[in-house]
Amino acid sequence: MSDRGWRPATPAEAVAPITRLGGRPCWSGAPRWPAHRGEPLEFVGQFAVQERLVLVFMSYAEDAESWPAEGGANAALVEPDGAVPEWVSVTADPDGPVALGTEVLVPAGWTPGTHPVWVQYDQTPAAAPIFVAQLASFPDERGMITFGDGGVAYVFRSADWSRARLLWQTS
Numbered sequence: 001m002s003d004r005g006w007r008p009a010t011p012a013e014a015v016a017p018i019t020r021l022g023g024r025p026c027w028s029g030a031p032r033w034p035a036h037r038g039e040p041l042e043f044v045g046q047f048a049v050q051e052r053l054v055l056v057f058m059s060y061a062e063d064a065e066s067w068p069a070e071g072g073a074n075a076a077l078v079e080p081d082g083a084v085p086e087w088v089s090v091t092a093d094p095d096g097p098v099a100l101g102t103e104v105l106v107p108a109g110w111t112p113g114t115h116p117v118w119v120q121y122d123q124t125p126a127a128a129p130i131f132v133a134q135l136a137s138f139p140d141e142r143g144m145i146t147f148g149d150g151g152v153a154y155v156f157r158s159a160d161w162s163r164a165r166l167l168w169q170t171s
Helices: none
Strands: 006-008 020-022 033-036 042-049 052-058 074-079 089-091 104-107 130-136 138-140 143-145 152-157 164-169
Touching: 033 074, 042 130, 042 152, 052 152, 052 164, 074 152
Parallel strands: none
Antiparallel strands: 006 104, 020 042, 020 104, 033 089, 042 052, 052 074, 074 164, 130 152, 138 143, 152 164
């Protein structure tokens, strides 16, 4: 188990529609891999909440502004049937880059959150105000998931499940 409460996934967990980091996203229909400025975003992970998934993608390019909830080099998609944010394009390619390479991690006892613990100040997105999860940056031997310089990512969804948002803050 890692220091953040994540453990390596079993082969069945690595492809299941459950909360996990890394691996390939679980698409309910045709894949919708998001890209920003023509570059595919890296799949960070997915969060299972109320029989739906919120898929999280982000750019790790040095010049990418991936922190804002809207208009940045990131995307959070609701499966099934959530809207694609207007600042990204999508491709039907099911194989894009993933943040942990071939590793897949599952939580040790993760449950959906009730409210975020902000690093800076409340930035709850108006378009998707319901908190889903937060994820602290962590490097480990399997790869690295970072949000700036040791920051924290926040995942939100809309009440009707039509939209999701990702943002991150660092101190």
